[in-house]
Amino acid sequence: MQEPLTFQVNGKTYTESCSPGTSLLTLLRDLGWVGVHRVCESGDCGSCTVWVDDKPVHSCIYPVMKLEGHDVTTIEGLAVDELAPIQQAFLEKQGFQCGFCTPGMIMSAAKLQFNSLAELRKALDGNLCRCTGYEAILESILAAKEQRSESCLMQNPVGKSVPKQDGSAIVRGTANYTADWSPPGLLHIKVVRSPHPHARIRKIDTEKAKALPGVHAVFTYEDVQRKPYTTAGHADPVPDPLDHYLLDNKVRFIGDRVAAVVAESVAIAIQASQLIEVDYEILPHVIDPVKAINDCGVVIHDEPESSQIYDPQRNIAAKVTLGTHDIEQGFAEADLIVENTYYLPAVQHVHLEPHISTSWLEADGTLVVRSSTQVPFHTQRVLSQLFDLPKDKVRVFKTQIGGGFGNKQEILTEDLCVLATLHTKKPVQWEFTREEEFTATNSRHAMQVRVRTGVKADGTLVAQEMEAIANTGAYGNHAPTVVFLTGCYPLGLYRCPHQRFLGLSVYTNTMPAGAFRGYGATQGTFAVESQMDEIAEKLGIDPIELRQKNIIQPHDIIRLGREGAHDHFHLIGSYGVPECFAKVTQAFNYVPGTKPTVNKHLRRGVGFAVSMQGSGLAKIHSAGVKLSLKSDGKYELRTGAIDVGTGADTSLRQIAAHVLGVTVADIELIAGDTHNTPFDAGSYASATTYISGKAVNKAAVAMRSQILEFAAKVLATQPENITLTPDKAIAAQQEITLQELVSRNQQSFVVEVEHAANESSLTFAVQGAEVEVDTETGRINVLRCVQAIDVGTAINPRICHGQATGGIVMGLGYALSEELLINDSGRILNPALRTYRLPTAKDTPQMEIILVEQPDPYGPFGAKGIGEIGTNCTAAAIANAVAHATGVRLTQIPMTPERVWQALNA
Amino acid sequence: MDLNNIQTYLRPQSLETVENWSLGWSWLAGGTWVFSQSQPDLKVLVDLEKFDWSEIEVTTEGLVIGATCIMTKLRQWNFPEHWTGVKALFRAVDELASFKVTNMATVGGNICLAIPASTFAPAMVALDASYEIWHPQAAPRFVAARDFQIGVQQTVLQPGEVLRRISIPQESLTWRISYQRVCIATAGIAISIIVAACNPQTSQVRFGLGACVPTPRVVEFSHIPTLDEIEEALNAQVPLNDFIEDYAASAAYRQHITKVLMQRSLLEF
Incomplete structure (x- = not known):
C-alpha cells in the first residue's frame, strides 16, 4: 500500500489508499461509481470515459497514482438537477441500444469538437458501439444543440417509435448491469487456462495457491463430479453433443479451463492462479477441420462419458444432411454448372458487457445466480442437473444486459460460480476479461462452404448442392443447429427442384464456436448469394432478375429441413419480397447492365443480396x-x-x-x-x-x-x-x-x-451496397447500404431500424475487417480491440433502412423476427459490389486490403 | 487495466534522486500504453510527471519539445505560420488514437515505446529530429532520431536512461509535409506510415518510413523523385526482407503499399 490519495469525484472528496498498479476505472467502480463501464481495459473502446479536471480520458488506462489533487466527473455527475443537453439529446434520438457504451459515449460527446459529420465520425474513433451501427449516436450528438421534447405517453403504441423505456437510466449511467451490484463478502474467481491446444493433465499441484492468504478454495477436475453437459443454452432435450465438463483432466484448446481459484480479490485470485503447477502430457493437436476428419491421429473427444457426438473418432461433432438425393439428375438437366468454395472466418461477438455472474445462497438455502444471460431458464435447468439441486432451489435472473448477440446463449460463468458458492457458502463472482472474451468464449463458426449450382440457360435453377465444413472448435455447443441453418435458409430461399446439403461440424483444438446472430445462415448466405451473382454474370442475366426468377413464392412450401415428421419448420406467412427488391433497386436508381464507374485507380460498383431467417423456433421455443x-x-x-x-x-x-x-x-x-x-x-x-x-x-x-x-x-x-x-x-x-x-x-x-409457435414465419431482407475500390491499395470503401426488410408489422419502427443498422454494421465488419487470427497451435493472435478491428463510426456508410410492412398472419399484430436478418446479406452484397466494380470475385472474407490487392493481381 | 504485479510507484521530484535502477523498473509518462496491457515483468513504475519536462520552445534554431509534453498540448500550440513542418507532428497526434488518449499520452512516451507503428517515429526522422538523453548519474548525450530505435520496442536507451527532449531544426520545420497512413481497417495499428517532407526551396525530399519496417527508415532524394526513382530507391535501400511480415499483413503487401504511399505523397508537393 502507498500513501493515501486525496481527490474528488462528482464533487465529493475522497482520501483512499490504492494498490500502486490500480487503474482509475477500478477505483471509481470500487467507490460505487458504476456508471463507468469496464469493457476493453486497453483504452480502445471509450466505455469508461470520465473527465479528469474536465478533460475526457479513458479511465481504464489512467494510473490512479496520478489522481492526487484532481477532480473526476463521471456520467453520474453530469446531470445536476435535470439531464445535461447531451444526455437529453441521446434520450430523444435514442442513441443507444444495450446502453453499455452510452456513459462513455456521452462523456466523450460532451467534449467533442467537430465542424462536419466527417469530423464527428473521426472524432468518435475512440468510442466503440456494437449495437446501433452508430447512426442513432451520430444523430444524437448532432441534435445536442437543438432541443425538442417528445412525449413518451403514446396511446395505441403498436407501430409507433416509443422510446426504449430504460433510456433515462442508460443516459444517466444508472442502468443496473450485472456487475453493478453484489452482496457483501464477495469472493472472486480466476481460472487457470491451458497454454496447450491439446493435453492430458497428469498432475496439478494447488498447495501453494491454497496457502496464499485470501484464497478460499481451489478446484480442479479431482474436485468435481464428472457429468457431461453442453454449454449451449437450449431447451431440453438439447440437440448438442454432451461433451463439456465442469473441469476436466484433459484440455482441448489454448484457453480451456484447468483450475479455478476463489479468493477475496481478483488480484489475489490471479496471484494464486500463477502458483498452480500443472504437469501436462502434451497430445498431438489439429486446428484444421478438414485434417481433423481425415484420420489425422488426433481424437479430441475420446472420453467414454461424452455422448450425442456424431463420430468422435473422426472428430465430427455433428452431421446434417438435407434435401433430395437425386441431385445428379438435376445437374444433368443444367445448361451451366457453377462451382466455388467460400471461406468464412471465425469472428467474435464483442458484446461490450463481458460474461459475468454472481452467485450466493439465501438464508432458506436457495441458490441465487445473477447473470448476464440470454437464457436464465435453461441455465437454471443445467445448474440443477450439474449440482443435483431441485430446480425450485435454483434461482437464475438477469438485470440490464450489455449485449449478447448469441454468446450469452451459453452457460460459461454460472457453473463455476455455483460450484464455488456451494463449497464456500459465500457470494462468488466471475467476470471475464476482454482477453478471455476473445480467447475463451465462442466465435461464429469458421466455415468453408462449397456450392455447386446447375442452371438452365434462361436462369432457372435446376440443382443446388452445398457442402459446409464448420470448425466447431473444442466443444460442440450449437454444432448441429448452426450447420443446419447454413443449408436450410440460404438454399430454402430458392425454388429449385433438386437441392442437397451436407453440413459437418468438426472438432478442432481451437476456441469453440457457438451461437452468433444469423446462426449459420450468415455463412451460407455469403456463399449462395455470391454464387448467384457469378451465375448471373456467366449467363448475362441481371443478378436481381435471376434472384426474382428463382426466389420462393408466397404459397411455396419450404421442404428443406422438414424431412422428419417432427421437425420444426418454417413457412411463409407474409411476403413482401417483391417490394423489398423494388425499394432497394429504386434507392440506387439501379439500371441493369450499368457499367462500373472508373476514376483512375478508384472503381465504383453496386451489388445486391437477399436473405431469409425464421422468426423463432417453431414448436420447441x-x-x-x-x-x-x-x-x-x-x-x-x-x-x-x-x-x-x-x-x-x-x-x-x-x-x-x-x-x-x-x-x-x-x-x-x-x-x-x-x-x-x-x-x-x-x-x-x-x-x-x-x-x-x-x-x-x-x-x-x-x-x-x-x-x-x-x-x-x-x-x-x-x-x-x-x-x-x-x-x-x-x-x-x-x-x-x-x-x-x-x-x-x-x-x-x-x-x-x-x-x-406452431410455425416459424420467415422474414426476408434485400440489401444493396455501393462500394469504391482503390485498386492500388485494395481498400474497399463502402459508400452506401440500403436494406429493405420484410418485417411483417414493425411493432416499434425505431427499434426495428436500430436492429437493421446494427446488423448491417456487424455485417460490414464481417465483410471487411473482423477475423480471429490463429497460429499453428490455435492461439488467437489478436485478442484485443486494438488488433481485432470492429467498425468505428468512421467506417459506417450512409445507411437507408426500409421497413416493408405487410402484416404476418402468425406474429403478434403481424410482426416477424428481425434480430438477426440484418447481418446476413451485408457481406455478400459488398462482395458482389466489389465484383461489379473490379471484375474480381473474392471468395474469402474479410476482404482486407491485402486480399483484394492479391485478387486484383492474381 | 489494473497492473496487479506493480509493487511500487515512485514519483520523484528530480531525476538525480532516482537511484538503484533495476530490472523490472520502468519509466511512466502518460501511462496510456503501460496501462493498456498486462506488464508481467514490471515491478516498479517511476512517474516522470513531477520533473515537468513538458515544455514547447520555439526558437530561431527550431523547435524543442519536452519529452513529457502531452500530445494535446502540442496539437493545440500556435506555431509560426511558415512552419509547415509541424503538420507532421499534428498528424502524428491525430492518427495515434482517440483524443482521450492524446489528452494523456506524451510525445516522448510514443517515441520511447518504439513500436513499429509509432505515429511519431517516421515524422521525427522525416523532420531530421534529434533526441537528448539523460541519466540520473551521467552527462546528457544526443542521438539522431534515425539512430534512436534499434529494433521492435528496442532503443539505444540504457537502463535508467530517459529521453529528456526532442529538437527539430528550424530548416525542417519550413518543409512541406505529406502524412500517409494505412491500417487494415480505417483505424488501429498501421501497417505502413509514410511521412514525406519536401524542401520548398531545393525540392529535396526526405521520406520517413514507419510501421512497415521494425525501425523507422529514411529514404532521401535531392529532388522530387519520379515514380520509377522511388521504386528503384526503395528496392535498393529497403529490400523485401526488411519489411515486417506478421498476421496483419505480408511483407510483400507492406512493400507494395509503402511504394504506393510514397508515390501518392508526391501529389501533395
Whole structure:
C-alpha cells in the first residue's frame, strides 16, 4: 500500500489508499461509481470515459497514482438537477441500444469538437458501439444543440417509435448491469487456462495457491463430479453433443479451463492462479477441420462419458444432411454448372458487457445466480442437473444486459460460480476479461462452404448442392443447429427442384464456436448469394432478375429441413419480397447492365443480396406470460423474455398496452427471473417479438376479456357495450374505475399464458451496397447500404431500424475487417480491440433502412423476427459490389486490403 | 487495466534522486500504453510527471519539445505560420488514437515505446529530429532520431536512461509535409506510415518510413523523385526482407503499399 490519495469525484472528496498498479476505472467502480463501464481495459473502446479536471480520458488506462489533487466527473455527475443537453439529446434520438457504451459515449460527446459529420465520425474513433451501427449516436450528438421534447405517453403504441423505456437510466449511467451490484463478502474467481491446444493433465499441484492468504478454495477436475453437459443454452432435450465438463483432466484448446481459484480479490485470485503447477502430457493437436476428419491421429473427444457426438473418432461433432438425393439428375438437366468454395472466418461477438455472474445462497438455502444471460431458464435447468439441486432451489435472473448477440446463449460463468458458492457458502463472482472474451468464449463458426449450382440457360435453377465444413472448435455447443441453418435458409430461399446439403461440424483444438446472430445462415448466405451473382454474370442475366426468377413464392412450401415428421419448420406467412427488391433497386436508381464507374485507380460498383431467417423456433421455443391488473389499476406483466439490449422489453410493453388501451408507462414489466416470472426459452433465434410477443398479445387479449366480462356483470350490461379506457370501464350510462373493479372481484385479475409457435414465419431482407475500390491499395470503401426488410408489422419502427443498422454494421465488419487470427497451435493472435478491428463510426456508410410492412398472419399484430436478418446479406452484397466494380470475385472474407490487392493481381 | 504485479510507484521530484535502477523498473509518462496491457515483468513504475519536462520552445534554431509534453498540448500550440513542418507532428497526434488518449499520452512516451507503428517515429526522422538523453548519474548525450530505435520496442536507451527532449531544426520545420497512413481497417495499428517532407526551396525530399519496417527508415532524394526513382530507391535501400511480415499483413503487401504511399505523397508537393 502507498500513501493515501486525496481527490474528488462528482464533487465529493475522497482520501483512499490504492494498490500502486490500480487503474482509475477500478477505483471509481470500487467507490460505487458504476456508471463507468469496464469493457476493453486497453483504452480502445471509450466505455469508461470520465473527465479528469474536465478533460475526457479513458479511465481504464489512467494510473490512479496520478489522481492526487484532481477532480473526476463521471456520467453520474453530469446531470445536476435535470439531464445535461447531451444526455437529453441521446434520450430523444435514442442513441443507444444495450446502453453499455452510452456513459462513455456521452462523456466523450460532451467534449467533442467537430465542424462536419466527417469530423464527428473521426472524432468518435475512440468510442466503440456494437449495437446501433452508430447512426442513432451520430444523430444524437448532432441534435445536442437543438432541443425538442417528445412525449413518451403514446396511446395505441403498436407501430409507433416509443422510446426504449430504460433510456433515462442508460443516459444517466444508472442502468443496473450485472456487475453493478453484489452482496457483501464477495469472493472472486480466476481460472487457470491451458497454454496447450491439446493435453492430458497428469498432475496439478494447488498447495501453494491454497496457502496464499485470501484464497478460499481451489478446484480442479479431482474436485468435481464428472457429468457431461453442453454449454449451449437450449431447451431440453438439447440437440448438442454432451461433451463439456465442469473441469476436466484433459484440455482441448489454448484457453480451456484447468483450475479455478476463489479468493477475496481478483488480484489475489490471479496471484494464486500463477502458483498452480500443472504437469501436462502434451497430445498431438489439429486446428484444421478438414485434417481433423481425415484420420489425422488426433481424437479430441475420446472420453467414454461424452455422448450425442456424431463420430468422435473422426472428430465430427455433428452431421446434417438435407434435401433430395437425386441431385445428379438435376445437374444433368443444367445448361451451366457453377462451382466455388467460400471461406468464412471465425469472428467474435464483442458484446461490450463481458460474461459475468454472481452467485450466493439465501438464508432458506436457495441458490441465487445473477447473470448476464440470454437464457436464465435453461441455465437454471443445467445448474440443477450439474449440482443435483431441485430446480425450485435454483434461482437464475438477469438485470440490464450489455449485449449478447448469441454468446450469452451459453452457460460459461454460472457453473463455476455455483460450484464455488456451494463449497464456500459465500457470494462468488466471475467476470471475464476482454482477453478471455476473445480467447475463451465462442466465435461464429469458421466455415468453408462449397456450392455447386446447375442452371438452365434462361436462369432457372435446376440443382443446388452445398457442402459446409464448420470448425466447431473444442466443444460442440450449437454444432448441429448452426450447420443446419447454413443449408436450410440460404438454399430454402430458392425454388429449385433438386437441392442437397451436407453440413459437418468438426472438432478442432481451437476456441469453440457457438451461437452468433444469423446462426449459420450468415455463412451460407455469403456463399449462395455470391454464387448467384457469378451465375448471373456467366449467363448475362441481371443478378436481381435471376434472384426474382428463382426466389420462393408466397404459397411455396419450404421442404428443406422438414424431412422428419417432427421437425420444426418454417413457412411463409407474409411476403413482401417483391417490394423489398423494388425499394432497394429504386434507392440506387439501379439500371441493369450499368457499367462500373472508373476514376483512375478508384472503381465504383453496386451489388445486391437477399436473405431469409425464421422468426423463432417453431414448436420447441415456448414463452410464458403472467399479466395482472393490480389494485392501483395498473398492469403488471411478468415474462421470462430477455431484452439483451435491443429494446424487446419496450416492444412487449407496447403490445400489452395497445391491447389494453393504455400507454407503455401503465405496464410494469418484470422479466427474466426463474423465480418471479413464467418460463421463457430466452432471447435467441429472432424469437422475442414473434413468440414472447405473441404470448403477451394473447395474455392481454384474455385480460381485456376478463375485465370487460366482469365489468359487464358489475354494470349489468353486455361486455361488447363496454369501452375500456386507461383507468375505467365505461358503459353507456355508467362507468367504474379499474381500481374499483379489482376491489370488487373476488378473484384476482390474472392471466397466465404459455405460447409456442406452431410455425416459424420467415422474414426476408434485400440489401444493396455501393462500394469504391482503390485498386492500388485494395481498400474497399463502402459508400452506401440500403436494406429493405420484410418485417411483417414493425411493432416499434425505431427499434426495428436500430436492429437493421446494427446488423448491417456487424455485417460490414464481417465483410471487411473482423477475423480471429490463429497460429499453428490455435492461439488467437489478436485478442484485443486494438488488433481485432470492429467498425468505428468512421467506417459506417450512409445507411437507408426500409421497413416493408405487410402484416404476418402468425406474429403478434403481424410482426416477424428481425434480430438477426440484418447481418446476413451485408457481406455478400459488398462482395458482389466489389465484383461489379473490379471484375474480381473474392471468395474469402474479410476482404482486407491485402486480399483484394492479391485478387486484383492474381 | 489494473497492473496487479506493480509493487511500487515512485514519483520523484528530480531525476538525480532516482537511484538503484533495476530490472523490472520502468519509466511512466502518460501511462496510456503501460496501462493498456498486462506488464508481467514490471515491478516498479517511476512517474516522470513531477520533473515537468513538458515544455514547447520555439526558437530561431527550431523547435524543442519536452519529452513529457502531452500530445494535446502540442496539437493545440500556435506555431509560426511558415512552419509547415509541424503538420507532421499534428498528424502524428491525430492518427495515434482517440483524443482521450492524446489528452494523456506524451510525445516522448510514443517515441520511447518504439513500436513499429509509432505515429511519431517516421515524422521525427522525416523532420531530421534529434533526441537528448539523460541519466540520473551521467552527462546528457544526443542521438539522431534515425539512430534512436534499434529494433521492435528496442532503443539505444540504457537502463535508467530517459529521453529528456526532442529538437527539430528550424530548416525542417519550413518543409512541406505529406502524412500517409494505412491500417487494415480505417483505424488501429498501421501497417505502413509514410511521412514525406519536401524542401520548398531545393525540392529535396526526405521520406520517413514507419510501421512497415521494425525501425523507422529514411529514404532521401535531392529532388522530387519520379515514380520509377522511388521504386528503384526503395528496392535498393529497403529490400523485401526488411519489411515486417506478421498476421496483419505480408511483407510483400507492406512493400507494395509503402511504394504506393510514397508515390501518392508526391501529389501533395
